[in-house]
Each structure stands twice: as structure tokens, then as C-alpha cells.
Amino acid sequence: MKINLNPNPQPASDSSREEKIAAGGFGKYYTDNMMIAEWTEATGWSDAELKAYGPLALDPATSVLHYGQEIFEGMKAYTQPDGGVSLFRPTANAERFNKSATRMALPEVPVEDFVSTVEALVKQDIKWVPKNIGESLYIRPFMIATEVGLGVRPSNHATYLVITTPASAYFDPSKAVTVWISTEFVRAAKGGTGAAKTGGNYAASLLAQKQAAAEGCDQVVWLDAVEHKWVEEMGGMNLYFVKGHGKGATIFTPKLTGTLLAGITRDSILTVAKDLGYPVEEGMISTDEWRDGVASGEITEIFACGTAAVVSPIGVAKSAQGTWKTGDGEPGPITMEIRNHLLGIQHGTIEDKHGWNVRVK
Numbered sequence: 001m002k003i004n005l006n007p008n009p010q011p012a013s014d015s016s017r018e019e020k021i022a023a024g025g026f027g028k029y030y031t032d033n034m035m036i037a038e039w040t041e042a043t044g045w046s047d048a049e050l051k052a053y054g055p056l057a058l059d060p061a062t063s064v065l066h067y068g069q070e071i072f073e074g075m076k077a078y079t080q081p082d083g084g085v086s087l088f089r090p091t092a093n094a095e096r097f098n099k100s101a102t103r104m105a106l107p108e109v110p111v112e113d114f115v116s117t118v119e120a121l122v123k124q125d126i127k128w129v130p131k132n133i134g135e136s137l138y139i140r141p142f143m144i145a146t147e148v149g150l151g152v153r154p155s156n157h158a159t160y161l162v163i164t165t166p167a168s169a170y171f172d173p174s175k176a177v178t179v180w181i182s183t184e185f186v187r188a189a190k191g192g193t194g195a196a197k198t199g200g201n202y203a204a205s206l207l208a209q210k211q212a213a214a215e216g217c218d219q220v221v222w223l224d225a226v227e228h229k230w231v232e233e234m235g236g237m238n239l240y241f242v243k244g245h246g247k248g249a250t251i252f253t254p255k256l257t258g259t260l261l262a263g264i265t266r267d268s269i270l271t272v273a274k275d276l277g278y279p280v281e282e283g284m285i286s287t288d289e290w291r292d293g294v295a296s297g298e299i300t301e302i303f304a305c306g307t308a309a310v311v312s313p314i315g316v317a318k319s320a321q322g323t324w325k326t327g328d329g330e331p332g333p334i335t336m337e338i339r340n341h342l343l344g345i346q347h348g349t350i351e352d353k354h355g356w357n358v359r360v361k
């Protein structure tokens with residue numbers, strides 16, 4: 001994919017950009033430019049164009065607006081100690097994007113084109129990458145079905161875009177997340193789209209999210225669709241359970257059954273935990289085992305992980321069956337150790353032994 005650079009002739013002024021970066025939050029402000037490429041069944045991918053960030057003009061009958069045929073990714077660029085900027089495991093995002101594409105009957109973007117379009121956009125808008133630890137430039141590549149027509153069929157036209165937004169550290173170490181374990185709604189069933197990063201999964205989750213909020217909880221924990229018993233994920237994040245204390249602790253995560261989203265943070269933590277000397281285990285955990293484990297003290301810490309928040313400690317779990325607290329409800333020491341180690345690698349303050357960081361500058 002050739003990239004044509006046609007950057008925004010009126011980028012934000014230094015002061016306006018600095019203000020927007022300092023405002024923090026997540027997804028409030030977007031950078032000066034975006035990347036776009038078009039695909040048709042007949043001609044394949046067009047060149048990509050880097051151009052000013054701005055609205056899309058879509059025919060009201062564009063298929064994505066009706067049938068939700070779309071996929072997305074979430075990844076980050078981090079400032080390095082020498083002032084450079086790195087992407088974290090961009091190839092893993094590219095590969096997952098294509099798995100999602102296949103499941104949603106959309107065309108693949110060649111891995112090298114995915115990475116080079118992301119790199120070119122970050123390079124162009126490099127001044128937007130925040131500088132402090134925990135801060136980053138969040139990158140959102142996505143693809144939408146853009147055939148015009150209401151017929152239900154795989155679209156013969158697709159549009160690939162990349163947009164970026166400065167993200168602050170929205171981690172408050174004093175506050176562990178409270179979760180609502182939903183037994184009424186399900187996120188994903190075998191044969192469905194749970195392993196694909198597609199908007200429909202999120203649309204279907206919002207009513208449960210509303211219910212969680214009404215129960216005084218921050219996030220929803222999803223169980224398997226058949227027995228409503230096996231713990232799968234939390235919102236848009238994967239879950240980890242720490243069993244035991246100190247260096248003898250085991251780091252456990254629900255295994256990928258085909259209904260979970262294979263998080264790149266989840267995968268990175270499997271490696272980081274081993275590097276830190278903890279045995280790791282992937283398996284099944286039921287809500288009963290969760291309740292009994294925190295009651296007996298066998299489960300000492302629970303946390304969620306994903307690109308956006310990196311690691312979020314989980315304190316209290318609520319369900320229709322009751323309320324259970326992990327430890328003292330505060331972020332645990334192993335959770336913080338893993339979080340700080342992973343963030344350290346991403347920010348270049350801890351050695352990147354696995355070659356995960358890809359420099360753009």
C-alpha cells in the first residue's frame with residue numbers, strides 16, 4: 001500500500017495542542033491527521049492517504065450503518081526516555097485485525113501495510129504523543145463496510161481508517177474497580193463473534209453496563225453463554241487472578257476458548273509474570289471458585305488488563321448471588337508489580353527483552 005502524504009495544512013497551534021494533551025481523558029481530542037484507504041472487491045486496496053482529520057461523508061444506505069459490519073483495533077505509542085517514540089507490539093495488532101476481518105467477512109490489510117500506515121500517522125502527528133509515564137497516544141485503526149445498499153451480504157466496498165487521540169493515565173491506584181457479574185446477559189457464544197474486535201460485541205454489552213452502573217458497579221464481568229458459570233472477561237479487558245502470596249503465587253487467567261478476545265496485554269502479562277518468576281496458568285474459573293477463593297484467602301488479588309488502562313485492580317465483585325471482596329479491596333502488590341513492569345517496558349525504562357517495542361522515531 002503506497003502512502004500519499006497530504007497533511008493538514010492547518011494543524012493545531014502549539015498552545016492549542018498542549019492544552020488538549022494536558023486536558024487528558026480518553027478520546028476527547030483527535031490529532032491533526034488521519035489515514036484512509038479504500039478497498040473494492042474488483043480492484044483491491046487503493047493507496048492510503050494521510051490527510052486532515054475530519055468527518056466522513058457517507059450515503060445513508062452505507063451498509064455499516066445498518067448491519068454493523070466493522071472491526072477495530074486499539075494500540076498505543078509511548079514516549080521513550082531519549083525523547084523517541086515506540087509502538088508496542090504493532091504486528092500483534094495487525095494480525096488480530098486480520099483475524100477480526102476474516103470473521104466479519106471484511107478484506108485483510110497486509111500486516112506490513114497496517115504497521116506502515118500506523119507508523120506514518122504517528123510520525124506525522126508525533127508532537128501529539130504525551131510525554132509522561134502512563135500517558136500515551138492511543139491509536140484506533142478500524143474498517144467499515146461501505147457498499148451502498150440495504151441488501152444483506154458481505155460488502156464489496158470497505159474503508160480502512162486510522163485515527164489517534166492523546167490518552168492520559170486514567171489509573172487511580174487508590175481505587176480498585178467494582179464489578180457486576182452478569183448472569184442475565186451474555187457477551188459471546190461459541191461460533192459467534194466474541195474473539196473478533198467488532199463494534200457489535202460492544203453494542204450488545206451496553207445494557208449490561210447500564211445494569212452494572214445501577215448496581216453501583218464500574219464494569220461488567222461476562223460469564224460463558226452455556227452454563228453462566230465460567231468467568232470470561234471484564235468489559236473490554238481480560239482478567240487475571242493471583243493465587244497465593246509473594247514469589248510462590250500463581251498468576252491465573254481464563255483460557256482462550258474461542259469466545260474470549262485474545263488481548264495483547266493478556267498475552268504480554270503471561271510473559272512478564274514468568275520473567276518476574278511467577279508460574280502462570282491458563283484455565284477455567286467458575287464464579288463459585290471466585291467467591292470461595294477470595295473467602296478462603298486462596299485468591300489474593302484480581303485485576304483486569306487491556307491496552308487502554310493497561311492493568312486495573314478489581315476490589316469488589318457483585319452478582320445476583322451476593323457481594324465478595326478480594327483481600328482488603330485495595331490494589332495488591334503483585335498487581336502493581338506486573339503493571340509497573342509492563343509500563344516500564346512500554347516506556348523504555350525497563351529492558352525490552354522480547355523485542356516488543358517498535359521505534360517510529
Ligand SMILES: *Cc1c(COP(=O)(O)O)cnc(C)c1O
Pocket residue numbers: 074197233235236237238261262263264265266305306307308
Ligand atoms: C480489546 C479487548 C481486550 C483487550 O485487548 P488488548 O489487546 O489487551 O487491548 C479484551 N477484551 C475485549 C472484549 C476487547 O475488545
